[in-house]
Amino acid sequence: MELITTVTAMVALQAQAPRPLGLVPTMGFLHDGHISLVRRARQENSTVVTSIFVNPTQFGPQEDLANYPRSTERDLEALEKEGVDIVFMPSTGEMYPAGFETHVDPGDIAIPLEGEARPGHLIGVATIVTKLFTITRPNHAYFGQKDGQQARVIQHINTDLNLGVTVAICPTVRESDGLAMSSRNSYLNNAERKSATILYRALLHAKELFNQGERDTSNIRMAMINLIEAEPTAYIDYVSIANLETLREIKRIDQTTMISLAVRIGEARLIDNLIISEMTE
Ligand code: PAF
Numbered sequence: 001m002e003l004i005t006t007v008t009a010m011v012a013l014q015a016q017a018p019r020p021l022g023l024v025p026t027m028g029f030l031h032d033g034h035i036s037l038v039r040r041a042r043q044e045n046s047t048v049v050t051s052i053f054v055n056p057t058q059f060g061p062q063e064d065l066a067n068y069p070r071s072t073e074r075d076l077e078a079l080e081k082e083g084v085d086i087v088f089m090p091s092t093g094e095m096y097p098a099g100f101e102t103h104v105d106p107g108d109i110a111i112p113l114e115g116e117a118r119p120g121h122l123i124g125v126a127t128i129v130t131k132l133f134t135i136t137r138p139n140h141a142y143f144g145q146k147d148g149q150q151a152r153v154i155q156h157i158n159t160d161l162n163l164g165v166t167v168a169i170c171p172t173v174r175e176s177d178g179l180a181m182s183s184r185n186s187y188l189n190n191a192e193r194k195s196a197t198i199l200y201r202a203l204l205h206a207k208e209l210f211n212q213g214e215r216d217t218s219n220i221r222m223a224m225i226n227l228i229e230a231e232p233t234a235y236i237d238y239v240s241i242a243n244l245e246t247l248r249e250i251k252r253i254d255q256t257t258m259i260s261l262a263v264r265i266g267e268a269r270l271i272d273n274l275i276i277s278e279m280t281e
Contacts, residue, residue, distance in 0.1 A: 001080045003087050007095075007135055010088050014136050017085070018046035023138035023165075025129060028052040029069040030078055033173040033181035037142040038082045040170055049136050050079050051088040053095060057103075058124030064267075069186050088136060095131060104130045104161070106153045112247055114149050114271070117237050117262060125150055126157050133163050141165050146172040146180045148260050148273040149247060172272070174200065180272045187268040191233070196265050198231040199272040202239070206259050210276055215253045217241040228263060237262035237269065244275060254278075 004010045014021060022045030024037045041048045052075060059065035072089075079087055103123050110122035133141065143151050151169045158167050173181045178200035179193075188196055202224040209220050224239050242249050244256045253276065260273035 001076075001084055001087060003076070003089060005089055005091065005094065007090065010086075010090075010135050013086060014047075014049070017049075020045045020139035021047040021049060021136070022140040022142065023132065023136050024048070024050045024142045025132050026050060026052055026075075027054045027068065027183065028075050029071050029183040029186070030075045031173075031181045031183065031185075033144050033146065035078065035082060036173050037144060037170055038079065038084060040168065041140065041142050042083050044140055047086065048084045049086045049088055049138065050084050051090075051132055051136070053088075053090055053128070053132075055095075055124060055128040056092055057096070057127055058121050060118055060120060063118070064184075064187075069183050088132075095128070103127045104157055106157050106160075109149070109156050109247055110153055112149075112242070112249075113238060113240055113260060114262070122150065122153050126153055129154055130157060130161065130163065133158075133165055138165050140168060142168045142170055144172060145169050145275075146182065146272065148258050148271075148275075152245070152247060178204070180270075182270065184268045184270060188266060192266040192268070195231050195233045196268070196270060198228050198234050198265075199261060199263055199270055202227050202261060203259060203272060203274045206241075207274055207276060210253060217249070217251055217253060220253075220259075224259075224261070228261075233265050235264040237264060 022041035024041050026034050054068050056065055104126040105123050106126045115122050143154055155167050158165050177197050179196050205227055206220050206224050214220055221239050221241055228234050228236055239261045241259050244258045256277040258273050258275050262271045
């Protein structure tokens with residue numbers, strides 16, 4: 001496994017690497033969700049590149065950039081074990097040198113949900129993913145469905161900017177009690193960790209109502225809110241029931257729908273989602 005820290009070296013290496021090349025972008029502090037992406041990339045590509053870069057432009061001024069968890073040694077060991085060929089781990093100065101000022105704005109799809117709650121976040125994600133795509137030139141790139149709006153934003157910029165990458169959105173990996181794996185789960189103390197299952201429980205409740213025939217989104221949203229508000233340490237940021245493609249809120253579930261939510265528990269702001277459609281059981 002090669003550890004690359006400069007853009008020049010990464011560009012040179014990918015140009016000669018056996019194809020197809022699969023990219024798994026990460027911010028490090030790897031968990032089984034990331035490892036599932038790496039395994040899929042390993043199965044589908046001759047060269048696997050994983051990037052580790054805590055991207056400052058996707059954090060707001062009041063957010064957790066300085067405290068974002070890091071575990072570089074453990075991450076590198078795990079990636080080596082999974083047979084990754086190249087780890088791209090640039091410094092902030094390497095990715096954003098003096099004079100950097102271009103940003104990728106994905107448009108309407110980045111306005112609601114995380115876009116509203118975390119202004120600038122999705123522009124930061126779109127910018128860094130575009131840079132990672134142009135530096136590593138992947139044939140395939142792998143992202144988790146857990147960050148549902150991020151996944152749609154990346155598909156959207158890939159299409160709009162003709163980046164030419166096959167983007168795979170892979171299923172959310174969950175703990176045994178349903179909590180979606182996330183680096184930010186490490187902020188939770190024991191009591192908060194128990195409360196954190198409320199996100200998945202609320203999503204399952206929504207799905208159950210849907211399966212019982214409920215289609216009115218205000219009834220489903222209210223049932224989710226009531227359930228979450230009964231959990232004393234949980235504070236709702238949003239509960240959304242939106243069209244999967246546009247992420248616009250809908251009144252009735254008669255299209256492929258993403259039910260998503262952001263909830264604060266202690267220091268952690270957690271997100272999760274489920275996709276449902278008439279095919280869902
Ligand atoms: O999902 C993440 O870890 C990040 O948002 C990503 C896609 C690596 C961009 O920094």
